[in-house]
Amino acid sequence: MAIDPGYICSRCGEHHAELPMGYSTMAPDVWDAGLESDPDSMLSSDQCIVRHEHYFIKGLIEIPVFGSEEPFSWGVWVSLSRENFARALDVWETPGRESEQPYFGWLSTELGLYTPRTTNLRTNAHTRPIGRRPSIELEPTDHPLAVEQRTGITRDRVREIAEAVLHAENERPA
Numbered sequence: 001m002a003i004d005p006g007y008i009c010s011r012c013g014e015h016h017a018e019l020p021m022g023y024s025t026m027a028p029d030v031w032d033a034g035l036e037s038d039p040d041s042m043l044s045s046d047q048c049i050v051r052h053e054h055y056f057i058k059g060l061i062e063i064p065v066f067g068s069e070e071p072f073s074w075g076v077w078v079s080l081s082r083e084n085f086a087r088a089l090d091v092w093e094t095p096g097r098e099s100e101q102p103y104f105g106w107l108s109t110e111l112g113l114y115t116p117r118t119t120n121l122r123t124n125a126h127t128r129p130i131g132r133r134p135s136i137e138l139e140p141t142d143h144p145l146a147v148e149q150r151t152g153i154t155r156d157r158v159r160e161i162a163e164a165v166l167h168a169e170n171e172r173p174a
Helices: 033-037 083-089 144-151 155-171
Strands: 023-024 049-050 055-065 072-080 105-106 122-126 135-138
Touching: 049 083, 049 144, 055 144, 072 122, 083 105, 105 135, 122 144, 135 144
Parallel strands: 023 072, 055 135
Antiparallel strands: 049 055, 055 072, 072 105, 105 122, 122 135
């Protein structure tokens, strides 16, 4: 008998064909569409600069899932110092870049499923081999996201996250 990779949503009662093992944001929270025409700002799928004052890279907060080889991941943005951002760019396409020391940064993505807020949690961005997003390690605090990263989550928690993300649009105040 094959195992169903999907789930029945407790919010809408529908069967969803697959349980997503990650979500991602397109830009840091400080980005806004008005910056697209600013010559001192840029947004790509991996890096962001805001007014040549704020520098960001995209990475993954990976959370072990009990009974799964695949972690759950949040695609998030972290702010880096100008120096660390420049260094990250210098080695972006360099083989062996994963031997770089981690870059300190601040989480610049609000993940609304967590209380307290996730914006400005302390992080270390660990560069990985070319073609792989950096791994974002949260400071080991008692923040629920940091605890999940350290201790792991169940498939039921992954389902709770999926339901919250799927139905977030319908639950926002008008």
